[in-house]
Amino acid sequence: MVTAVILLGDMIIIIRPDTSQEEIDYVISKLKDKKLRPVPLVGVERTVIAVIGDDCATSMDGISALSAVERVMPVSKPYKLVSREAKEEGTVVTVDGVKIGGKEVVVIAGPCAVESEEQVLETAKAVKKAGAKILRGGAFKPRTAPYSFQGLGEEGLKILAKAREETGLPIVTEAMDVRSVELVAKYADIIQVGSRNMQNFSLLKEVGCLNKPVLLKRGASATLTEFLMAAEYIMLEGNHQIILCERGICSFSDHTRNTLDLSIIPLVKTLTHLPIIVDPSHATGKYELITPMSKAALAAGADGLMVEVHCDPEKALSDAGQSLKPKDFVQLMKELKPLVKGLGREV
Ligand code: PEP
Numbered sequence: 001m002v003t004a005v006i007l008l009g010d011m012i013i014i015i016r017p018d019t020s021q022e023e024i025d026y027v028i029s030k031l032k033d034k035k036l037r038p039v040p041l042v043g044v045e046r047t048v049i050a051v052i053g054d055d056c057a058t059s060m061d062g063i064s065a066l067s068a069v070e071r072v073m074p075v076s077k078p079y080k081l082v083s084r085e086a087k088e089e090g091t092v093v094t095v096d097g098v099k100i101g102g103k104e105v106v107v108i109a110g111p112c113a114v115e116s117e118e119q120v121l122e123t124a125k126a127v128k129k130a131g132a133k134i135l136r137g138g139a140f141k142p143r144t145a146p147y148s149f150q151g152l153g154e155e156g157l158k159i160l161a162k163a164r165e166e167t168g169l170p171i172v173t174e175a176m177d178v179r180s181v182e183l184v185a186k187y188a189d190i191i192q193v194g195s196r197n198m199q200n201f202s203l204l205k206e207v208g209c210l211n212k213p214v215l216l217k218r219g220a221s222a223t224l225t226e227f228l229m230a231a232e233y234i235m236l237e238g239n240h241q242i243i244l245c246e247r248g249i250c251s252f253s254d255h256t257r258n259t260l261d262l263s264i265i266p267l268v269k270t271l272t273h274l275p276i277i278v279d280p281s282h283a284t285g286k287y288e289l290i291t292p293m294s295k296a297a298l299a300a301g302a303d304g305l306m307v308e309v310h311c312d313p314e315k316a317l318s319d320a321g322q323s324l325k326p327k328d329f330v331q332l333m334k335e336l337k338p339l340v341k342g343l344g345r346e347v
């Protein structure tokens with residue numbers, strides 16, 4: 001069944017089920033005649049086409065009368081394309097066969113930073129064996145101090161590519177600025193937009209033009225609406241493969257590095273069709289809190305986790321205190337299994 005929903009500024013046009021592509025194209029051409037901008041949202045069960053334009057209420061004249069149009073309704077939220085109103089069906093982002101947003105809970109693991117080939121390969125093999133489906137590692141590191149390790153740059157990306165070759169694990173790594181997006185995209189399977197860059201609108205637009213999944217981390221001081229508006233920037237450019245990531249927010253509490261805001265997960269699930277994962281490492285800054293917070297995140301409905309693992313945390317060049325040893329990661333995966341099963345999901 002093909003149902004198309006056409007979003008017009010702040011209106012959604014729902015197309016009748018089983019409408020032919022020609023008829024949908026006809027609706028699109030009519031919208032284009034009105035100088036509106038159609039944005040197709042392709043789902044598995046239905047095609048959603050968004051159209052952005054001003055003065056939509058008057059532009060609707062004649063559109064609702066088209067035979068392909070079932071009904072026209074307003075989108076109440078400031079974000080349009082990422083909203084559940086525009087697309088009821090949840091988005092599943094597929095990376096090299098790994099599906100994020102489906103029944104399976106996907107665990108991403110790896111070091112905070114790529115430090116050496118040995119370090120990455122050893123960690124990659126260990127996390128794969130324990131059940132991780134995607135390897136993480138930063139080659140360009142956003143550090144608070146300019147004197148801290150800044151990452152290996154392209155050499156780090158090559159090491160990640162080698163780890164992918166040896167383990168088969170797809171890789172996620174951060175692009176810190178517009179300048180480095182092309183280079184990072186050459187090596188990465190998923191481009192990470194870090195928390196500090198959540199409102200770097202030029203960067204969001206740049207990754208929005210890629211045909212590659214984006215892992216968008218919530219800014220430490222971003223509201224839920226700001227987070228979803230950042231995703232909207234990416235989607236408006238045409239890239240619909242977005243994975244959201246809650247990684248903790250600033251608060252007065254100082255017992256953890258950030259405050260993990262788990263209530264955002266069910267809300268994101270209600271308000272948007274995008275998958276969301278949780279990063280308990282950056283959220284807490286404490287390795288001993290990763291297991292309990294991972295369990296809480298999955299219980300709240302997260303589609304996956306991103307966990308920092310280092311083969312020798314004491315020697316880590318960044319985020320030593322929040323990195324699990326491989327043996328602790330094995331234990332985490334073991335403990336998650338029955339919980340995931342109880343939640344009716346898979347790992
Ligand atoms: C990271 O995941 O490597 C990272 C720097 O996280 P965040 O942007 O959430 O601080």
Ligand code: MN
Binds near residue numbers: 112113308
């Ligand atoms: Mn880190």
